[in-house]
Amino acid sequence: MKFVAVSSCPTGIAHTYMAAEALEQAGRAAGHEVVVETQGAAGSTPLAPAVIAAADGVIYAADLEVRDKERFAGKPFVDVGVKKAVHDAPGVLAAAIAAVEAGAPAPTSAAVHTPSPATKVDRDASVGTRVRQWLMTGVSYMIPFVAAGGILIALGFMLAGIAWDGGNGAVEVTKIPVTDLVSNFDPTSLQQWSAVLFQTGALAFGFLVPVLSGFIAYAIADRPGLVPGFVGGAASVAVGAGFLGGLVTGFLAGGLAWWISRWNVPKGVRGVMPVVVTPLLSSLVVGIVTLVVIGRPIAAAMDGLSDWLNGLSGNNLVLLGALLGAMMGFDLGGPVNKVAYTFAVTGLATEGLTADANQYKIMAAVMAAGMVAPLAMALASTVVRKSLFTHAERENGKAAWLLGASFISEGAIPFAAADPWRVIVSSVVGSSVAGAVSMAFGAGLRAPHGGIWVLPLMSNFWGFLVAVVVGTVISCAIVVALKSARPSAVVQAEQAADAQLAAAVATAA
Amino acid sequence: MSTPLITADLVAVDLAAADRDDATRHLIGLLAAAGRVTDADGFHADVRAREAQMATGMPGGIGLPHARSEHVTAPSLAIGRLTQGVDWGAPDGPATLVFLIAAPATGEGDHLQILAALARRLVHESFKTSLREAPDAATVAEIVTREVVPS
Numbered sequence: 001m002k003f004v005a006v007s008s009c010p011t012g013i014a015h016t017y018m019a020a021e022a023l024e025q026a027g028r029a030a031g032h033e034v035v036v037e038t039q040g041a042a043g044s045t046p047l048a049p050a051v052i053a054a055a056d057g058v059i060y061a062a063d064l065e066v067r068d069k070e071r072f073a074g075k076p077f078v079d080v081g082v083k084k085a086v087h088d089a090p091g092v093l094a095a096a097i098a099a100v101e102a103g104a105p106a107p108t109s110a111a112v113h114t115p116s117p118a119t120k121v122d123r124d125a126s127v128g129t130r131v132r133q134w135l136m137t138g139v140s141y142m143i144p145f146v147a148a149g150g151i152l153i154a155l156g157f158m159l160a161g162i163a164w165d166g167g168n169g170a171v172e173v174t175k176i177p178v179t180d181l182v183s184n185f186d187p188t189s190l191q192q193w194s195a196v197l198f199q200t201g202a203l204a205f206g207f208l209v210p211v212l213s214g215f216i217a218y219a220i221a222d223r224p225g226l227v228p229g230f231v232g233g234a235a236s237v238a239v240g241a242g243f244l245g246g247l248v249t250g251f252l253a254g255g256l257a258w259w260i261s262r263w264n265v266p267k268g269v270r271g272v273m274p275v276v277v278t279p280l281l282s283s284l285v286v287g288i289v290t291l292v293v294i295g296r297p298i299a300a301a302m303d304g305l306s307d308w309l310n311g312l313s314g315n316n317l318v319l320l321g322a323l324l325g326a327m328m329g330f331d332l333g334g335p336v337n338k339v340a341y342t343f344a345v346t347g348l349a350t351e352g353l354t355a356d357a358n359q360y361k362i363m364a365a366v367m368a369a370g371m372v373a374p375l376a377m378a379l380a381s382t383v384v385r386k387s388l389f390t391h392a393e394r395e396n397g398k399a400a401w402l403l404g405a406s407f408i409s410e411g412a413i414p415f416a417a418a419d420p421w422r423v424i425v426s427s428v429v430g431s432s433v434a435g436a437v438s439m440a441f442g443a444g445l446r447a448p449h450g451g452i453w454v455l456p457l458m459s460n461f462w463g464f465l466v467a468v469v470v471g472t473v474i475s476c477a478i479v480v481a482l483k484s485a486r487p488s489a490v491v492q493a494e495q496a497a498d499a500q501l502a503a504a505v506a507t508a509a
Numbered sequence: 510m511s512t513p514l515i516t517a518d519l520v521a522v523d524l525a526a527a528d529r530d531d532a533t534r535h536l537i538g539l540l541a542a543a544g545r546v547t548d549a550d551g552f553h554a555d556v557r558a559r560e561a562q563m564a565t566g567m568p569g570g571i572g573l574p575h576a577r578s579e580h581v582t583a584p585s586l587a588i589g590r591l592t593q594g595v596d597w598g599a600p601d602g603p604a605t606l607v608f609l610i611a612a613p614a615t616g617e618g619d620h621l622q623i624l625a626a627l628a629r630r631l632v633h634e635s636f637k638t639s640l641r642e643a644p645d646a647a648t649v650a651e652i653v654t655r656e657v658v659p660s
């Protein structure tokens with residue numbers, strides 16, 4: 001028979017290799033072929049796909065989470081831990097043979113492994129690299145939510161543009177509440193359908209920050225991190241802290257869960273630790289910290305900012321546009337962004353506005369600025385310099401085109417969460433320029449959202465478009481320059497893995 | 510590899526040790542004297558932490574204490590042949606042959622290949638027997654240097 005095996009141990013310098021040698025030796029002695037992938041400190045060479053395909057069964061002699069376990073999905077396996085393989089390799093091999101003959105996956109250790117979501121975490125890497133990998137794990141699980149939710153919302157806007165006369169469908173569609181859809185849905189009404197798309201997308205968007213926070217915590221602490229991570233993300237949304245708050249809660253929740261799950265507790269309690277105690281305690285702490293400690297200063301800062309903005313109006317409009325633009329680009333749906341947006345939207349409600357009122361110009365500037373970040377990331381990651389971005393980011397970049405065009409700033413969150421400083425700096429500068437340019441051209445808008453789908457409602461819409469394009473190009477140039485100066489280790493590792501896989505496939509073929 | 514994994518002065522052929530800790534401390538002393546470990550107590554704490562996770566007693570009377578530590582300057586091996594076996598947590602009895610592996614915390618893959626090769630050799634009965642029967646420290650070091658080559 002042919003077997004593949006994976007060995008690993010906490011330090012990665014002794015047991016990993018002893019187990020590998022012992023298993024290979026036991027295989028030779030018994031006339032079976034055993035090929036071992038050592039996931040140790042000396043780096044691991046992935047098994048060639050052809051070798052895995054030819055194997056009858058799999059032996060996990062691993063004390064760490066097996067990397068890329070999905071490669072072995074569906075094959076009979078034994079899971080014994082590294083020590084058993086060192087001490088009794090022939091016994092392990094016999095168990096593996098029995099598992100193959102039984103024809104079904106047959107775990108022999110008490111711990112039955114169930115499939116679990118992959119993380120991008122390499123446990124031997126340096127702290128800095130691991131922090132980035134934790135971030136990337138959260139981001140990669142968030143991206144599909146951004147894409148699915150954002151595209152649904154954008155489609156809802158598009159459909160609404162057809163469904164309502166007069167070009168303000170993108171505004172009307174958001175006014176149909178879910179309760180109305182539930183009780184009065186009319187399948188022949190295009191308006192209702194566009195509302196269904198919009199509301200479904202909005203629901204998907206509700207998960208962005210919780211998923212980001214939850215999977216950062218999952219990458220740090222494994223399964224015990226999921227609950228406090230999700231709860232913390234939801235709490236961050238509740239206090240208006242946005243995705244930056246979600247990053248904080250993700251790391252906090254992961255760290256707490258990791259720490260608590262390492263407590264030395266009596267045997268009787270150990271069984272309920274991962275299911276009850278760890279999630280309970282860590283969620284409680286994350287909840288208290290977010291709601292009580294983080295929540296109040298954010299609310300106070302938002303109030304202060306709003307007051308300040310209200311005091312400013314009437315002064316230099318171009319400067320105001322630059323300021324509002326910078327705020328829009330800063331945290332992409334977070335508290336600062338929300339203050340600027342709310343400032344613009346409340347302005348629209350002023351009674352008796354003339355057609356060229358400053359309030360309309362402010363709204364146009366804010367919307368132009370809010371479109372810049374996702375469009376700039378889309379431009380950078382799908383056209384200008386793909387190699388600076390991860391696969392997941394490039395995929396997200398494609399969706400970000402549509403999201404940006406629809407004034408859905410959240411399309412840039414995956415980029416910003418993965419690399420906050422560089423992306424936020426470029427986003428702030430580009431958005432600020434867009435806000436100022438839009439003001440300078442005197443573009444005006446009476447709709448609070450919709451992006452290019454509300455162009456017909458705009459005055460001086462060409463000025464608005466120029467503002468968006470200029471801001472996008474500047475922001476894209478900055479992010480490319482900053483990222484080129486110091487390429488991400490995660491991106492480089494991914495490219496190395498690609499090259500390795502290509503080589504492995506080539507040798508196997 | 511600029512620094513060899515082991516030299517004769519990292520081998521103690523007739524080591525009298527009271528227990529696991531004592532044997533480990535003695536071998537760390539050899540590494541410190543050779544300048545391969547900068548802080549003997551700090552490294553000992555790292556090794557102890559690793560032992561506490563899971564004892565490193567191996568079948569056939571082997572003790573294999575090891576750690577990756579910031580106090581280590583070059584991948585190194587110290588070997589002690591104990592006059593009296595001490596318990597190393599192996600199910601089949603006390604250890605009489607102790608291998609202390611010291612790896613730098615920030616080691617690159619290349620440097621760790623040699624330790625991987627060592628761990629693989631340790632599984633082979635003939636390798637362990639030849640070390641037990643070697644007449645002196647120099648021979649022990651020579652056998653290791655000859656047999657342990659990165660694959």
